[in-house]
Amino acid sequence: MGKKLVMAQKRGETRALCLGVAMVVCAVIAYYILGTTLLPLYQKSVWTQESMCYLIEAKIWDQEELEGRKVAQYPCLWVNVSTVGRWAVLYHTEDTWDQNQQCSYIPGSLDNYQLARASAEKVRGRFQEHRAFRCFAAPRENETRVLYRRLYGPQTLLFSLFWPTFLLTGGLLVIAMVKFNQSLSILAAQK
Structure with missing residues (x-):
């Protein structure tokens, strides 16, 4: 029973880690797309x-x-x-x-x-x-x-950057929680 529980935990941790990494990758792609499309338009705008x-x-x-x-x-x-x-x-x-x-x-x-x-x-x-x-x-x-x-004003830029930032923060938080959980499991197993 204990071995099945450990295997289920590892599968869950692997899935959560994949989710976190996928969220970070998606956020990086979104930042790249916004950086190449919206940011130049914002910088070229002379209507300040x-x-x-x-x-x-x-x-x-x-x-x-x-x-x-x-x-x-x-x-x-x-x-x-x-x-x-x-x-x-x-x-x-x-x-x-x-x-x-x-x-x-x-x-x-x-x-x-x-x-x-x-x-x-x-x-x-x-x-x-x-x-x-x-x-x-x-x-x-x-x-x-x-x-x-x-x-292409500052409000548009901030609104466009909100979701990628939210995605990046969420992905990093998921990765950190999985790593923290793994370290706690290692400490508990050592005792």
Whole structure:
């Protein structure tokens, strides 16, 4: 009976040790992926200066001419603000400017024109209701763009690092508990 108990304990310890090592390996892989994808975007982000923006104008362009170019087939919300002593165009996130430089906000659902128009109207109504709001500007003086929300800010980085850190801590704790249990078993066997 004693031999079966010892064998069962060894199997359980081996499984727990494998679980702990697997958790640590998964955490290291997650850190590597975050370090190669999210961290460079966070470091490249120049939108570090938080300031107050004051609404000057918010309008929706629908397939009309804009500076000699045709606006896209979806409703395009354009917001002009005053911040840090200058006028600037507000963009929803860093990716909005990359998608279309003429739009401050691009609706999420572009398949249905009516839903996209209603979404743009809703956002425009919020801006007109709250004319002063927080925004993010680049510290450069000649920058004419500001962001409403940063995609790659410190909160995003901390939130992304929470689960890998939790996984790493849990894995190390499981390994430490197995090793501690093994050392206690050795001490008990010696007595």
